[in-house]
Amino acid sequence: MVGLDGALICGVTGGAIVRIDPSTGQRSTIADTGGRPLGLEVCDDGRLIVCDAHKGLLQVDQFTGAVETLVDQVDGVRLRFCSNAAAGPDGTVWFTESTNRFDFEHYMGALLEHRPSGRLFRRDPDGTVTTVLGGLYFPNGVALAPDRRSLLFTETGNSSLSRLWLAGPRQGEVEVLLSNMHGFPDNMSRFAGGRSWIAMTNPRNAVLDRSATWPGFIRSAIWQLPDIMRPNPETIVWAVCVDPDGRVVDEVRGVHPSFDTATGAVENAGKLYLASVWQDSLLAIDLRDRDLGELTTRVEHANALWRSETDNL
Secondary structure, three states: OOOOOEEEEEEOOEEEEEOOOOOOOOOEEEEEEEOEEEEEOOOOOOEEEEEEEEEEEEEEOOOOOOOEEEEEEEEEEEEEOEEEEEEOOOOOEEEEEEEOOOOOHHHHHHHHHHOEEEEEEEEEOOOOOOEEEEEEEEEEEEOOOOOEOOOOOOEHHEEEEEEOOOOOOOOOEEEEEEOOOOOEEEOOOOOEEOEEEEEEEEEEEEHHHHHHHOOOHHHHHHHHHHHOOOOOOOOOOEEEEEEOOOOOOEEEEEEOOOOOOOOOOEEOOOOOEEOOOOOOOOEEEOOOOOOOOOOOOOOOOOOEEOOOOOOOO
16 A cells, blocks of 8 residues: 555555555564554544454554554454455444454465455444445455445456445445456555555466355365465456446456566555555556556556555555
């Protein structure tokens, strides 16, 4: 994600949250959660909201490095896989738990099981936590629409982008904006200039698609197989950009010799920055270096900005 000062902020394996200067690649550590930080969100007042897969919803002071737990359990049940968050100007935080059945390290079990075990929560400024939606298929990225009247969210497990109406005559209604997407959507960036980037980890896999209709005991058996024997999706560099109504307005898709499977994407100053929980670098793609109106950009020559174990922007 992009901080208020224009620096890139990401979480890394081991729990550290780092700030990176996009012009020099210089980095510094903001804090250490001691867990597995995933989605990050900077509030308008500079507070950093962190979804930590192991620790829950956290708040980080960027100046002192102090880490405060905001939510680690809901209705007496500990959060198992806190994923991504979006914060409103009044301090309300919307956040996802991708699944309550598998830990982050075993995310593939949730996708193979294909059970709607994810939830969307709202934390009010007074600390009250409400389960807004349940029965979701691996909910992941969330982003408030620019007018704050709706919230967009992805479900990796069913390859969709939906909108939850927060105000107006349709308040509380869920509207599917993109269904049966050709890949697996992960994190969403905050809307800027009417655009939000969605990281697409991989194209859909026919075997994985078919497995969703198989009996549960077969899907469980697949999960027990060694990694090398499981069906694996194609690796690619891919992200799509949507407007507040879910229309795709831009796309980057291609290959790179040392980067693939993006789980986070954010645009800043004409460049698209991609991160992945499986890669040890950030990838910077110059969006200005292409013909106007071109939706697909090959990324063989995109630059690795920083090498270390990184996570969602």
